[in-house]
Amino acid sequence: MKRIIPFILALCLLAGCGSSGNGNTETPAPPDAPAVEAPAQPTEPEPKINWGGDVVSTIRADQLGYRPGDTKKAAIITDDTTFEISRAADGVVVLGAALSEPMRANAADETVRVADFSALAEPGEYFLVTSEGRSYPFVISDSPYGDLRAAVLEMFHYQKCGVEIEAGIWSHPECHAELATIFDTEDTKDVSGGWHDAGDYGRYVVPAAKAIADLLLAYENAPNPDPEALPTAWHKIEWMLKMQDEATGGVYHKVTCRSFPALDIMPQGERNPLVLSPISPTATADFAASMALAARFYPEQREALLAAAISAWEWCEANPDAPGFRNPPRISTGEYGDSSSKDERFWAACELFAATGDEKYHDYIKSDTLYTGFGWQAVGSYGLVAYLFGAGDKADGELYAQMKDKLLADCEGIMGQYAQNPYGDSMGGSFPWGSSMNVANNAVTLILGSRLADKPEYVEAALDHMHYLLGYNSLAQSFITGYGAVSPQNPHHRPSVAAGAAVPGMVVGGPESGLSDPALKAACEGFPAAKRYIDDKESYASNEITIYWNSPVYFALALLDL
Ligand SMILES: [Zn+2]
Missing domain, CATH: 1.50.10.10 (Glycosyltransferase)
Structure with a gap:
C-alpha cells in the first residue's frame, strides 16, 4: 500500500509550523548561571518528496488554478484510493487525502474518483500526484486566472x-x-x-x-x-x-x-x-x-x-x-x-x-x-x-x-x-x-x-x-x-x-x-x-x-x- 503522509504532518506543512524562529527574543543566560541540562529537542520530520513521474491526462483539474478559500476538486481515472498534492518547486508533499468512492461519469462513459483538496489554502504552485503520475501544475492564488x-x-x-x-x-x-x-x-x-x-x-x-x-x-x-x-x-x-x-x-x-x-x-x-x-x-x-x-x-x-x-x-x-x-x-x-x-x-x-x-x-x-x-x-x-x-x-x-x-x-x-x-x-x-x-x-x-x-x-x-x-x-x-x-x-x-x-x-x-x-x-x-x-x-x-x-x-x- 502506498505510504501516505500523516495527517498531522500535512496540517503542519499547510500551516507552516515547525519552522525555527530566529531566537532574537531569547535572553542569553548569564555566564555564572549554573549549567542546566538542555531539554530534548523534538525531531524535525523529513519532508516527503513526491515528484509523481510524468504528467498524465487521467488527472483532470483546472489547469490554471483555484482561489484559497474556494472548493478545489479534480477527477481522476485510477485504482488508487488516495492522492497527494506536491509543491511544484521542490516536490514537497503538502497534502495527502483519500479519494472518493468510484463515480460514474455517464456522458464520458468512464469511472473516476474525485480528489477534494479544498483544505489546501496556502498560495503557491502545485501538482496532484497519484501512483500513475501527476497533473499539470496549477496555482492556488487570490488571482488564479490572472488576465x-x-x-x-x-x-x-x-x-x-x-x-x-x-x-x-x-x-x-x-x-x-x-x-x-x-x-x-x-x-x-x-x-x-x-x-x-x-x-x-x-x-x-x-x-x-x-x-x-x-x-x-x-x-x-x-x-x-x-x-x-x-x-x-x-x-x-x-x-x-x-x-x-x-x-x-x-x-x-x-x-x-x-x-x-x-x-x-x-x-x-x-x-x-x-x-x-x-x-x-x-x-x-x-x-x-x-x-x-x-x-x-x-x-x-x-x-x-x-x-x-x-x-x-x-x-x-x-x-x-x-x-x-x-x-x-x-x-x-x-x-x-x-x-x-x-x-x-x-x-x-x-x-x-x-x-x-x-x-x-x-x-x-x-x-x-x-x-x-x-x-x-x-x-x-x-x-x-x-x-x-x-x-x-x-x-x-x-x-x-x-x-x-x-x-x-x-x-x-x-x-x-x-x-x-x-x-x-x-x-x-x-x-x-x-x-x-x-x-x-x-x-x-x-x-x-x-x-x-x-x-x-x-x-x-x-x-x-x-x-x-x-x-x-x-x-x-x-x-x-x-x-x-x-x-x-x-x-x-x-x-x-x-x-x-x-x-x-x-x-x-x-x-x-x-x-x-x-x-x-x-x-x-x-x-x-x-x-x-x-x-x-x-x-x-x-x-x-x-x-x-x-x-x-x-x-x-x-x-x-x-
Ligand atoms: Zn469586417
Missing part, C-alpha cells in the same frame, strides 16, 4: 469590423465598410461596424443581442466591474442601430456575403458584395430588448436607444404572426433560425417595462407564459432578469414571485445534473453545438439564482463550471485559447488560421454530441458525448469561436470576481 477575464473581453476587440485594428499578427485594415444591398432590391444601406460574429465575418443581430446583454449585465452585476465593458459593447450597439429599417422599425436579420470565404482569408480579403437578409421577428424583438437594456448604461444615448427599441416593438406589435427567419435563396451563411419569437417578445416587453414603466408592456407580459434560456435561440431568462432585478417598485408581487420560482426551478434542474457528475459541468448526456456556452450560461443562471435565494452551493457549482472550461473535464482540455496547459491551438477562426496562431482568450464550442461537421464525425464517431471534440480548424461544430460563447464566460468570470 484571463481581460483577455476574454479583449476578444471583442479582435472581432471588430469596419475599422482598422492593431492586434499584432492579427492586425487588419478597415473591412466590410462598403454599402450592403437589401435582399431582393436595388437599395443599399450603410451597416458598417460591429463585431464579426464568429470564425466567419458575418454580422447577425440575434446572437449580437445576447452578447451585448451579457457584457452589460456583467458590468451591472459584477462586484468589481470592468469600465472597458461599456465602450466594448458600444461598438456593437452602434452597429445594431444601423441594422434597423427607419421606415418600419423592423430589424434586418443579418449582413453577410452570400457564402463563407475560404478559411485562410483575413477580413479585408473578403470582397464579395454584402447582402442584408430580410427583417425577422426574432432580430427585431431581440433588438428591442437589447436596446432598451442598453438605454440605462449610456445616459447620453438613452433617448435614441429607447426610441429605437420602442419603434422595433411597434413592428413586433404590427407583425404578431411574422414567420421565423429562414435563409433566403442563394444565401448560405449562418441562419440563426428560430420558429418562435415568443420568448424574444417576452424579453423585449420585460426590458421595455423596466425601462419605461409603461403598463402596456406589463399587460403583454401578463398575457403570455414565462420563458427561460440565456442562449441566442431561447432568451427568456434575460426577460426574467430584467423584471426581477430591474422593475423595482413597478413589479407586480405575484408575477415577481412566479418569475423568481421560474428562474430557481432552472437552477434546481442545473444542480440536479451537476450533482450526478464527477466533472464540473451540468450538461447531462447532451452536448449541443457550442456546449461551452451552455456551461457558462448555466453558471450565470446559478449565480443570479443565488442572489434570489440563500443558496451558496449555487455559487460553488458555478465555480466548478469555470473549472470545467479550464481542464476539469473528461478530456483534460482547456476550451479557451491561450489559457491552460492544453488549450485549443487550431480554432475554426479565419484570422487565426490566416496568421498561423490562435488569437488568445477565445472560447471554443467544445464537445458536440451531434458530430455536425465531417472532421468531427470522422474523428469522434462512436465516442461518448463528452469526448466529441477535436482541436482541428476544420471542426466548426466543436472548435469554432463566437462572440456569444465568449460573452457568457466573461459574464460568469465577472460575477464570480475571477
Whole structure:
C-alpha cells in the first residue's frame, strides 16, 4: 500500500509550523548561571518528496488554478484510493487525502474518483500526484486566472469590423465598410461596424443581442466591474442601430456575403458584395430588448436607444404572426433560425417595462407564459432578469414571485445534473453545438439564482463550471485559447488560421454530441458525448469561436470576481 503522509504532518506543512524562529527574543543566560541540562529537542520530520513521474491526462483539474478559500476538486481515472498534492518547486508533499468512492461519469462513459483538496489554502504552485503520475501544475492564488477575464473581453476587440485594428499578427485594415444591398432590391444601406460574429465575418443581430446583454449585465452585476465593458459593447450597439429599417422599425436579420470565404482569408480579403437578409421577428424583438437594456448604461444615448427599441416593438406589435427567419435563396451563411419569437417578445416587453414603466408592456407580459434560456435561440431568462432585478417598485408581487420560482426551478434542474457528475459541468448526456456556452450560461443562471435565494452551493457549482472550461473535464482540455496547459491551438477562426496562431482568450464550442461537421464525425464517431471534440480548424461544430460563447464566460468570470 502506498505510504501516505500523516495527517498531522500535512496540517503542519499547510500551516507552516515547525519552522525555527530566529531566537532574537531569547535572553542569553548569564555566564555564572549554573549549567542546566538542555531539554530534548523534538525531531524535525523529513519532508516527503513526491515528484509523481510524468504528467498524465487521467488527472483532470483546472489547469490554471483555484482561489484559497474556494472548493478545489479534480477527477481522476485510477485504482488508487488516495492522492497527494506536491509543491511544484521542490516536490514537497503538502497534502495527502483519500479519494472518493468510484463515480460514474455517464456522458464520458468512464469511472473516476474525485480528489477534494479544498483544505489546501496556502498560495503557491502545485501538482496532484497519484501512483500513475501527476497533473499539470496549477496555482492556488487570490488571482488564479490572472488576465484571463481581460483577455476574454479583449476578444471583442479582435472581432471588430469596419475599422482598422492593431492586434499584432492579427492586425487588419478597415473591412466590410462598403454599402450592403437589401435582399431582393436595388437599395443599399450603410451597416458598417460591429463585431464579426464568429470564425466567419458575418454580422447577425440575434446572437449580437445576447452578447451585448451579457457584457452589460456583467458590468451591472459584477462586484468589481470592468469600465472597458461599456465602450466594448458600444461598438456593437452602434452597429445594431444601423441594422434597423427607419421606415418600419423592423430589424434586418443579418449582413453577410452570400457564402463563407475560404478559411485562410483575413477580413479585408473578403470582397464579395454584402447582402442584408430580410427583417425577422426574432432580430427585431431581440433588438428591442437589447436596446432598451442598453438605454440605462449610456445616459447620453438613452433617448435614441429607447426610441429605437420602442419603434422595433411597434413592428413586433404590427407583425404578431411574422414567420421565423429562414435563409433566403442563394444565401448560405449562418441562419440563426428560430420558429418562435415568443420568448424574444417576452424579453423585449420585460426590458421595455423596466425601462419605461409603461403598463402596456406589463399587460403583454401578463398575457403570455414565462420563458427561460440565456442562449441566442431561447432568451427568456434575460426577460426574467430584467423584471426581477430591474422593475423595482413597478413589479407586480405575484408575477415577481412566479418569475423568481421560474428562474430557481432552472437552477434546481442545473444542480440536479451537476450533482450526478464527477466533472464540473451540468450538461447531462447532451452536448449541443457550442456546449461551452451552455456551461457558462448555466453558471450565470446559478449565480443570479443565488442572489434570489440563500443558496451558496449555487455559487460553488458555478465555480466548478469555470473549472470545467479550464481542464476539469473528461478530456483534460482547456476550451479557451491561450489559457491552460492544453488549450485549443487550431480554432475554426479565419484570422487565426490566416496568421498561423490562435488569437488568445477565445472560447471554443467544445464537445458536440451531434458530430455536425465531417472532421468531427470522422474523428469522434462512436465516442461518448463528452469526448466529441477535436482541436482541428476544420471542426466548426466543436472548435469554432463566437462572440456569444465568449460573452457568457466573461459574464460568469465577472460575477464570480475571477
Ligand atoms: Zn469586417
